Amino acid sequence: MQPMDKLPLDLAWQSDGHVTDVVLTAMADGEEAIVPEEALGHVEACEHCTFRLGSEALLSVQVDGEMAALAAPAPAKAIVPARKAPKVAIGVAIAVAGIGAAPAFMLDVAPRAPEFFKTIIWAASMLAQSAVVVSRSELFTALVWASALVLVLAGLLMSRAKVSNHSLQEGGV
Numbered sequence: 001m002q003p004m005d006k007l008p009l010d011l012a013w014q015s016d017g018h019v020t021d022v023v024l025t026a027m028a029d030g031e032e033a034i035v036p037e038e039a040l041g042h043v044e045a046c047e048h049c050t051f052r053l054g055s056e057a058l059l060s061v062q063v064d065g066e067m068a069a070l071a072a073p074a075p076a077k078a079i080v081p082a083r084k085a086p087k088v089a090i091g092v093a094i095a096v097a098g099i100g101a102a103p104a105f106m107l108d109v110a111p112r113a114p115e116f117f118k119t120i121i122w123a124a125s126m127l128a129q130s131a132v133v134v135s136r137s138e139l140f141t142a143l144v145w146a147s148a149l150v151l152v153l154a155g156l157l158m159s160r161a162k163v164s165n166h167s168l169q170e171g172g173v
């Protein structure tokens, strides 16, 4: 007679003489205590049942892994900013450059305002064309590139404004 906490023999043994899946599942789950001694001995001695136990243990691990994956929160997807962001950044950069150039405009360029605005429009159209290109590239690269371009253009505008004012004073119109 098996003790009461062991699997009944008719649940432990198949009609073909090998142990049942119940035994293998119990062993895979670390519940050897409920498996009759004879069944444990058979699995260790029987190549066929050892192989089945290996498959059962592998299946148990896979199920545990899938359960853990289901329980774990899904990885947060990287939120890709909208493609129009570079154009917005370029617009802000143009505004900042304009604010920086304003004192020079007020002091030096007012007499030559039409030429100055032509230069501004040229720079803006260059930026607009560039924005189409940079909007297809990575956001960060576009931001750095646009900022650098705006700074260069602002520098060009300042130097052009001073040259224009200088020639205005010397040449006399």
Ligand SMILES: [Zn+2]
Residues within 6 Å of the ligand: 017, 018, 019, 042, 043, 046, 047, 048, 049, 050
């Ligand atoms: Zn067997």
